Amino acid sequence: MDNLEFSQENIKAQKKKYYASFLWKLTVAIVIVISLQFIILIPVSVIKKMLLIAFTNPASSLSGLFEYSTFEKILSVLAAVIQLIVLTITDGAGALFLYYMTKKTACSPMKRDMPFGYWLVTFLICFGLGGIFMLIGSIVETIVLAPGTVIRTLFNNLLAAAPGNVVENIIYADDSWFYFFAQVLVAGIGVPIIEELFFRKLVIDNTSKYGFGAAVMISAFSFAAFHFNFRQFFYAFALGLLFAYVYAFTGKIKYTIAFHIGYNLYSALIMPVATRMMPKGTIESLLESTSLLSENLKANPDMAMDAYNIFWEDLKGIAETPGFIFGISVLLLVRLFYFLLIFVGIVLFVSFLNKAIKVRKEMPMGEKGTKRCAAFNYGAVLFYVLSGTIFFVYYLIANITSLFGG
Numbered sequence: 001m002d003n004l005e006f007s008q009e010n011i012k013a014q015k016k017k018y019y020a021s022f023l024w025k026l027t028v029a030i031v032i033v034i035s036l037q038f039i040i041l042i043p044v045s046v047i048k049k050m051l052l053i054a055f056t057n058p059a060s061s062l063s064g065l066f067e068y069s070t071f072e073k074i075l076s077v078l079a080a081v082i083q084l085i086v087l088t089i090t091d092g093a094g095a096l097f098l099y100y101m102t103k104k105t106a107c108s109p110m111k112r113d114m115p116f117g118y119w120l121v122t123f124l125i126c127f128g129l130g131g132i133f134m135l136i137g138s139i140v141e142t143i144v145l146a147p148g149t150v151i152r153t154l155f156n157n158l159l160a161a162a163p164g165n166v167v168e169n170i171i172y173a174d175d176s177w178f179y180f181f182a183q184v185l186v187a188g189i190g191v192p193i194i195e196e197l198f199f200r201k202l203v204i205d206n207t208s209k210y211g212f213g214a215a216v217m218i219s220a221f222s223f224a225a226f227h228f229n230f231r232q233f234f235y236a237f238a239l240g241l242l243f244a245y246v247y248a249f250t251g252k253i254k255y256t257i258a259f260h261i262g263y264n265l266y267s268a269l270i271m272p273v274a275t276r277m278m279p280k281g282t283i284e285s286l287l288e289s290t291s292l293l294s295e296n297l298k299a300n301p302d303m304a305m306d307a308y309n310i311f312w313e314d315l316k317g318i319a320e321t322p323g324f325i326f327g328i329s330v331l332l333l334v335r336l337f338y339f340l341l342i343f344v345g346i347v348l349f350v351s352f353l354n355k356a357i358k359v360r361k362e363m364p365m366g367e368k369g370t371k372r373c374a375a376f377n378y379g380a381v382l383f384y385v386l387s388g389t390i391f392f393v394y395y396l397i398a399n400i401t402s403l404f405g406g
Contacts, residue, residue: 015210015373019218022206023379025101026222027386029198033094034390040086048075084186091191095198106205109212109251119255121348122246126239126263127338128345133235141231180272188269192260199223200243201253207374208248211366214374216244225387228394239263245356249363266338274334278327282318289314 052072114122199219208215220240224233243256275283289311296307318324374380 012369012373015370016377018209019207019214019374020377020379022102022203023218023377023383025098025379026203027379027382029094029098029101030226030383030386032097033090036090036093037086040090041083044079044082048079051075080182084182088186088190088194091194091198095194095202098198098202102202102206106202107208108201108205109208109248111251112249114246114250114252114255119258121352122242123259123262124341124345125349125352126242126259126345127266127341128343128347128349129238129242130235130263130345131339131342132346133238134231137231137234140234141229180276183272184265184269187267188265189261192264193257195223195226196243196253196257196260199226199240200247200256204244204248210370210373211364212245212248213365214371216241216248217371218374219244219247222383225383228387228390230391245360249359270334271338274331277323277330279321279323282321282324282327285314285318289318 052075199222203219203222204212204215207218220237220243223240224237227233227236239259243259246259247253247256292314293307293311296310300307
């Protein structure tokens, strides 16, 4: 009995060492990504502000060449190009570091083909899971952020691109077609490829020695945590779990890359096209009117009818903008189609759940207690500390910005 207990403890220690060895490398890879982004992007932001300040100087030679708004837009475009390049390169740098550190120990799952019918069903399920868990993430983020932003958040979610993406703030900094093509290339194609190689192939190839159970959980959780905000965390975890199971079962990363690109292209291609059908400035006006309604209702609850009348007058004024009715019709149709995809995805998920469970039982998921070994070791602790710190800083800054009206 003593020998058996010693053997079990020895195996447990080996498992912890195995997972810790990879997780600290994953943590360092993410630190490299974030550090490079800060090192490069902060100076870019400072230089942009300095140039704008210099432009307002009457003695500046730049002030005679452009209008201030034109000069600001040029700088925004240049800054966005740099940000897009940096995001792609830094993510790739982290993936390359992780590949270099683990190339001798990586072991890919057995290769299997995935029939197109199953691929299509799984792709539609992506929208069902993504839609439900994005709603959960939006609710959690609304609670975490400063109160009083519920209406604005919901309205913004209605009009903005769905599903959200880490680079959407860059893309929507301007409504030019340059940003549209940049979003398609980077958010729609480039980022999904890098993230699938990073969080699916590299992670699962290096954490599946003791079964796929722990590997898919590490893949999904690290992918979700890498987004560093609650709005994206929940749906990224759900989709990450689905993608991880597909890769673990098929051993072919091309399937999950195709899922990821297809899902992201909805936000990078279809929604931006629909959004650009709206007359320029009308979406901003709608958001401002909605924000004003929220503020009026909060400041004077007894004057709710007056607040709604003001809001209604604003809406009528915006609706008279040439092209607004056509633009809002296209935008709402695209959104309705997205909600239809969510509904179909949920129905398919429920319908195929039993089959998915049977497939999962056929996979070597690992012995009982393996996930605990993967979750509790020094490498995992380092990853938790890093992720928790970044989440805290992100929401601290967001709340401070909200308090000061930023």
